[in-house]
Amino acid sequence: MISEDNLHDEMGNNHIATNENTPLRADAFELTDEQKIERIKKDVENILCTLGMDLADDSLKGTPNRVAKMFVKEIFGGLNPNKKPSSSTFENKYKYNEMLVEKNITVYSTCEHHLLPIVGRAHVAYISKGNVVGLSKMNRIVDYFAKRPQVQERLTIQIVRELQNVLQTEDVACIIDAKHLCVNSRGIRDIESSTVTAEFGGKFKNDSVRNEFLEYIKLDTRF
Numbered sequence: 001m002i003s004e005d006n007l008h009d010e011m012g013n014n015h016i017a018t019n020e021n022t023p024l025r026a027d028a029f030e031l032t033d034e035q036k037i038e039r040i041k042k043d044v045e046n047i048l049c050t051l052g053m054d055l056a057d058d059s060l061k062g063t064p065n066r067v068a069k070m071f072v073k074e075i076f077g078g079l080n081p082n083k084k085p086s087s088s089t090f091e092n093k094y095k096y097n098e099m100l101v102e103k104n105i106t107v108y109s110t111c112e113h114h115l116l117p118i119v120g121r122a123h124v125a126y127i128s129k130g131n132v133v134g135l136s137k138m139n140r141i142v143d144y145f146a147k148r149p150q151v152q153e154r155l156t157i158q159i160v161r162e163l164q165n166v167l168q169t170e171d172v173a174c175i176i177d178a179k180h181l182c183v184n185s186r187g188i189r190d191i192e193s194s195t196v197t198a199e200f201g202g203k204f205k206n207d208s209v210r211n212e213f214l215e216y217i218k219l220d221t222r223f
Contacts (some may be wrong), residue, residue, distance in 0.1 A: 020157045022148055024079070033072050033080075040068035075110055078147030085140040087166045089131040099209070101125040101216045102138045111182045112149030120178025120194065122156075123217040126163060127171040127203055138163070152176055156197040170202030173213055 031039070044064040045055060053060055077083050102124050109118040122142045126133075145158040156176050163172045175198045184191045203209045 020154055020161075022079070022150075022154070022158075028079070029081070036072050037065070037068040040071055041065050044068060074147070075108075076148055078144045083144065083147075085137055085144055088137075089133050089166060092128045092130055092132045096132070097128060099125055099127050099212060099216070100132070101213065102135060103217045103219075104221070105139050105142045107142060107146050107155075107176060107178055109146035109150045109152075109155060109178075110148070111180055112151060114182040114186065115149065116181040116185065118146075118150065118152060118178050118180050120176055122159065123175045123213075124159060124163065125173045125204070125213050125216070126167055126169065127209075128167070129169040129171065131167050131169075133163070133166055137166075141166075152178055152180070152195055152197045156199045160199040160201055164201055171204060172202065173200045173204040173210070174198065175213075175217065 041064045044067045048055060048060065048063065055061060055064070103121075105122040105124060107118065107120045107122050110116070111118055124138050124142065141162050142159055145155055145162065156174050159174045160172045163174075164170055175196065177194055177196045179194045183189075183193060183195075200210055204213060
């Protein structure tokens with residue numbers, strides 16, 4: 001019989017997601033950022049002390065506070081709904097009705113199973129149904145959902161769902177190609193492998209449209 005801990009380890013090692021929404025408790029935002037930093041600081045101190053580290057050493061003195069600030073303000077800042085990019089769009093006055101692709105968007109995220117980095121590229125596309133969004137907004141949406149404990153499948157879906165909502169169209173697609181340090185630096189320690197996920201909505205479920213998108217992201221862009 002598999003113990004609960006072993007079952008959870010098995011799920012994490014296989015990168016199984018349970019929900020396309022980030023699992024958050026109802027009281028997730030009752031504490032201020034400063035209160036969260038103070039709590040996490042103490043937790044990091046406890047972890048390092050348990051590992052036998054000397055926190056009186058000049059190199060380690062500031063580590064608990066640095067890690068706590070990094071968690072709350074930076075790498076998990078996408079958990080805070082106040083940091084969600086504004087959803088302003090513009091009328092497609094120039095009547096551009098073809099596919100728009102923003103490729104090679106940098107992805108920095110964190111695996112929710114081992115809290116190790118996920119690093120890669122996202123390619124996002126949409127076909128306007130009357131509204132367009134600023135190009136940098138697509139990057140910001142990717143960054144917002146990446147800055148939280150994640151699994152790549154969920155991240156891919158969340159980017160597409162958000163753009164579908166913002167643009168009021170189902171015709172949105174996203175492909176992410178990323179390296180997971182929980183695979184590359186621990187466990188199997190395969191430094192060459194990467195993970196590719198995709199979510200296709202609306203017209204992108206059509207073979208010809210999807211293939212057009214795939215051809216665009218193959219372009220070798222050099223300046």
